[in-house]
Amino acid sequence: MNHPSGPRDARHAKIALDVDGEHRTLEVDTRTTLLDALREHLGVTAPKKGCDHGQCGSCTVLLDGRRATTCLTFAVAHDGARITTARGLADGDELHAMQQAFVEQDGLQCGYCTPGQVCSAVGMLDEFWAQHPSNVTEDLTAPPELTDDEIRERMSGNLCRCGAYTNILAAIRQAAEA
């Protein structure tokens, strides 16, 4: 028998999440994706639901510092996780360098994919600076170079149906070189 304060049955779980610096607790059905937990249970609507099948990247957040598509993972599997959404990248009213670069380079049109793009770009640069190779890295023995092709490949999990890719590329380059 469960503890009175525990989840009501094995199909539910009580979890705690650190979301953009705030400690949040909630009870979820085990089927609840992390995206639905954020949006529908906690009211954190920065990550967007585009395809809900991991193909568009609009639900991307930084999950314990690494980019992840929140529609393809169960909230129950992330008890205790630290989540940074596009909202949490900013420091109050001061935008993160990547957000500022998207504004300055006009890296969006409708903006629906933008929170995912920005989170993905921040996580992508961390991977790049940690010298992770990508599918287009030719020399796996040398540190990769941040070519346009490298940025495009590393951001290929984030689709923009408006087609703002040219300016997204410019924004990421600006943030990377800042």
Add this chain to the structure above:
Amino acid sequence: MIPFDYERATDVDGAVATVTADPDARFLAGGTNLVDHMKLGVAQPGRTRPLRVSDAVEGTAVRRVGSAP
């Protein structure tokens, strides 16, 4: 998606034991294929166990409600 029980293993042996003991059990791992297939009803596992062997070994399982214990 069918309801499932979720179990978190604390080590690799425990994760393997849970999955081998139940033909409906699955390793969840990153989940990016299995979760999508579960949404579509293609996969209907009784259990799903994300078995991540990285810095800390951690695993998880789900079991279909009503399946044999």
